[in-house]
């Protein structure tokens with residue numbers, strides 16, 4: 001399923017891109033929930049965490065490495081939170097796998 005993130009990957013709509021390589025893209029969330037809030041997405045369309053297969057191992061692994069690297073570049077030395085909202089109960093709104101990275105303030109637990 002195509003989504004707004006496909007248009008960000010193809011540069012049809014702008015985004016504040018923090019990192020890009022052949023497999024992944026990291027860009028700032030348009031509606032930040034913390035002083036630092038960015039998303040890391042695979043460039044190929046994977047709808048969600050649900051139904052990942054072994055074929056997705058390389059790209060998902062790369063996304064997590066990118067999340068770690070960009071978090072460090074953004075100065076999140078005191079830590080951060082990595083979230084993948086999944087399907088309806090997980091509150092996923094965009095049907096393209098994405099990892100949120102939030103930091104720059106103390107985050108509460110548990111989330112709602």
Ligand code: AMP
Pocket residue numbers: 004015028029030031032084085091092093094095
């Ligand atoms: P989720 O609820 O996990 O599906 O989160 C989707 C996230 O995508 C939300 O935090 C939105 O603010 C973010 N988002 C939606 N459209 C854009 C966009 N054009 N550029 C950057 N972030 C976006």
